[in-house]
Amino acid sequence: MEKERGLLIVLSGPSGVGKGTVRKELFKQPNTNYEYSISVTTRKPREGEVDGVDYFFVSREEFEKMIKEGKLLEYAEFVGNYYGTPLDYVNSTLDAGRDVFLEIEVQGAAQIREKVPEALFIFLAPPSLSELERRLIERGTESEDVIKQRIETAKEELEMMKLYDYVVENDEIQKACEKINAIIMAEHCRRERVEKRYLSMLKGE
Numbered sequence: 001m002e003k004e005r006g007l008l009i010v011l012s013g014p015s016g017v018g019k020g021t022v023r024k025e026l027f028k029q030p031n032t033n034y035e036y037s038i039s040v041t042t043r044k045p046r047e048g049e050v051d052g053v054d055y056f057f058v059s060r061e062e063f064e065k066m067i068k069e070g071k072l073l074e075y076a077e078f079v080g081n082y083y084g085t086p087l088d089y090v091n092s093t094l095d096a097g098r099d100v101f102l103e104i105e106v107q108g109a110a111q112i113r114e115k116v117p118e119a120l121f122i123f124l125a126p127p128s129l130s131e132l133e134r135r136l137i138e139r140g141t142e143s144e145d146v147i148k149q150r151i152e153t154a155k156e157e158l159e160m161m162k163l164y165d166y167v168v169e170n171d172e173i174q175k176a177c178e179k180i181n182a183i184i185m186a187e188h189c190r191r192e193r194v195e196k197r198y199l200s201m202l203k204g205e
């Protein structure tokens, strides 16, 4: 029997909400069936970030070449830098029957909604805007000016949360992880039920 295609999981949320932290925590847990898709970006690496682990860091010319050659499933410009998802990796992993986890901003998620409507969309929301700002300042990776721009962008991003299948508040990291895992598990069960019903319909049962 043909292997069932994996599920594409999209996690979005404003900068500083804790997407990276939650994602790393999720990937620490054993028995997860999903793979993280490493994005390509023109942003400069932060201290401690490793090429090929956190991102594939490229120049604007290289990124624009990837766009032209159709190598990205989606891409967006976010506060002055390009970010995109490598298409081949996503396709081959899904074809192998494994789920793929994307951590991307809202414009990219909107493109996925057009191209892969069967994907699962989860929005990670902050407890409040002031807590979001506090987390960004505390992380200390961006200048004051960039933090301001990211907070302004966050206000627009929060407007988009209604387009997602699920909204998870990141109040406590462990609780947010549990909710995300429960959502993914429930989605698999739902799909199995739908498929079973479809197959029995085909058989005329």
Ligand SMILES: Nc1nc2c(ncn2[C@@H]2O[C@H](COP(=O)(O)OP(=O)(O)O)[C@@H](O)[C@H]2O)c(=O)[nH]1
Pocket (backbone or CB within 6 Å): 013, 014, 015, 016, 019, 020, 039, 040, 043, 074, 075, 076, 078, 083, 084, 085, 103, 104, 105, 106, 107, 108, 109
């Ligand atoms: N559209 C899109 N957004 C991405 C991708 N990779 C990362 N992002 C998003 O780009 C935004 C900025 O990322 P980054 O500079 O690493 O900041 P951070 O998420 O605050 O640590 C975040 O919302 C990321 O989720 C991608 O491949 N595509």
Ligand SMILES: Nc1ncnc2c1ncn2[C@@H]1O[C@H](COP(=O)(O)OP(=O)(O)O)[C@@H](O)[C@H]1O
Pocket (backbone or CB within 6 Å): 013, 014, 015, 016, 017, 018, 019, 020, 021, 022, 135, 136, 138, 139, 170, 171, 172, 173
């Ligand atoms: N639930 C949480 N409560 C308090 N601080 C958090 C929580 N989740 C993440 N953080 C902190 O907030 C900052 C931003 O988290 P990060 O994962 O880098 O966000 P993002 O990837 O969404 O930009 C980090 O300093 C992180 O340690």
